[in-house]
Amino acid sequence: MLFTTFIFTALYSSVVSATALPKRQSPAIWQSPYSGTLVSPTTDQPVVLGGDFPFEYDVSSWCEPDFAPFTVYLTEGREPPVFDNVTASGALADGAFVFEFGKFVVSRFGLPTSSPPPPSNLTMPTPETLNTTFRTESRFYLSIVEEFDGCPGDIAVEYSLTSVALKLVPSE
Ligand SMILES: *[C@@H]1O[C@H](CO)[C@@H](O)[C@H](O)[C@H]1NC(C)=O
Ligand SMILES: *[C@@H]1O[C@H](CO)[C@@H](O)[C@H](O)[C@H]1NC(C)=O
Ligand SMILES: *[C@@H]1O[C@H](CO)[C@@H](O)[C@H](O)[C@H]1NC(C)=O
Numbered sequence: 001m002l003f004t005t006f007i008f009t010a011l012y013s014s015v016v017s018a019t020a021l022p023k024r025q026s027p028a029i030w031q032s033p034y035s036g037t038l039v040s041p042t043t044d045q046p047v048v049l050g051g052d053f054p055f056e057y058d059v060s061s062w063c064e065p066d067f068a069p070f071t072v073y074l075t076e077g078r079e080p081p082v083f084d085n086v087t088a089s090g091a092l093a094d095g096a097f098v099f100e101f102g103k104f105v106v107s108r109f110g111l112p113t114s115s116p117p118p119p120s121n122l123t124m125p126t127p128e129t130l131n132t133t134f135r136t137e138s139r140f141y142l143s144i145v146e147e148f149d150g151c152p153g154d155i156a157v158e159y160s161l162t163s164v165a166l167k168l169v170p171s172e
Contacts (some may be wrong), residue, residue, distance in 0.1 A: 004049070006063060007140075009044050016058070019159055023145050029086060029087070029088055029158070029159065030155050030158040031083050031086075031158065031159065031160065031161075032060070032146070032159060033110075035060055035146065035161065035162045036057055036058050036060040036070065036144065036146050036160065036161065037057070037058045037162070038144065038163075038164045039057065039058055040054045040055060041053055041055070041096075041142060043164050044165050044166070044167050045086060045166060046168075046169050047167065047168055047169070048132070048169050048170075049124055049125070049169065049170055050124060050125070050126040050171050051123070051171060052121045052122070053121060053122060053123075054120065054121050055072075055118065055120065055122045056118075057070065057072075057118060058059065058126035059106045059146060060065055060102040060146065060148075060160065061108065062148075062151075063148075063151030063152060064108075065108065065149060065151055066107070066108055066109055066111055067105050067106070067107055067113055067145065067146060068105065068106040068108060068109070068148075069103060069105045069106075069115060069146070069147045069149075070103070070104060070105075070118075070144050070145060071091065071100065071102070071103045071104075071106070071124065071144070071145050072093075072100070072101040072103075072128070072140070072142065072144050073099065073100050073101065073143045073144070073145070074097060074098050074099040074100075074101070074125070074140060074141070074143070074166075075092070075096060075097045075098060075140065075141045075143045075163070076098045076132050076138055076139065076140050076141075077139060077141075078139050080141045080143060080165070081141070081147050081161065081163065083096070083161050085161075086145055086159050087126070090147045090159050092143065092145060097143065098130045098131045098132040098140075099130055099131065101122050102108075102116075103115050104116055104117060105117065124168065126171075127170070134170075138168075140166045140167075140168050141163040141164060141165055141166065142164050142166055143161065143162070143163040144161070144162045144163070145159055145161055146159065146162070156162055
């Protein structure tokens with residue numbers, strides 16, 4: 001009896017320690033100490049669903065990278081996404097966003113890149129294209145994950161996350 005209790009306790013504690021491991025251990029996901037700045041749209045700017053809106057994101061050049069890649073998302077929720085939602089590949093986790101506008105690259109020294117440069121405006125999807133049921137009372141954010149490659153040199157890649165609240169309005 002004592003022996004079975006011991007086995008049970010040992011099993012139980014190994015289950016507990018397995019679930020208590022850090023959620024993200026390998027590879028580590030590093031957060032950049034600096035982030036770029038969303039210039040446009042501005043906080044709570046109304047954006048018509050299905051319409052174009054001006055877009056400007058100033059990348060952070062804190063470590064002088066040749067390329068500044070970033071991905072633009074629309075997220076839904078009372079709060080903006082958190083850095084925990086950034087995956088090892090620099091995306092937002094499935095379920096953490098309702099639309100992806102695409103990945104763009106700023107080439108700081110005019111070098112050729114495989115991804116397009118950021119456009120001066122983006123098209124807000126129609127409600128049918130969102131991975132959610134649109135409600136006028138929902139809160140939405142435009143969220144950007146910027147990638148910093150090899151800077152500082154001892155860390156292969158770091159990411160930053162920036163968000164601004166938007167007011168999505170249905171088209172007439
Ligand atoms: C769509 O939303 C559901 C529910 O949040 C989620 O499980 C799924 O991963 C999402 N799909 C994408 C592509 O984000
Ligand atoms: C985003 O991160 C928060 C905090 O860790 C977590 O509660 C939430 O489930 C995450 N969302 C997704 C879709 O991974
Ligand atoms: C959006 O940008 C494209 C190309 O950058 C341009 O042709 C179009 O006129 C712009 N639309 C608006 C509403 O600014």
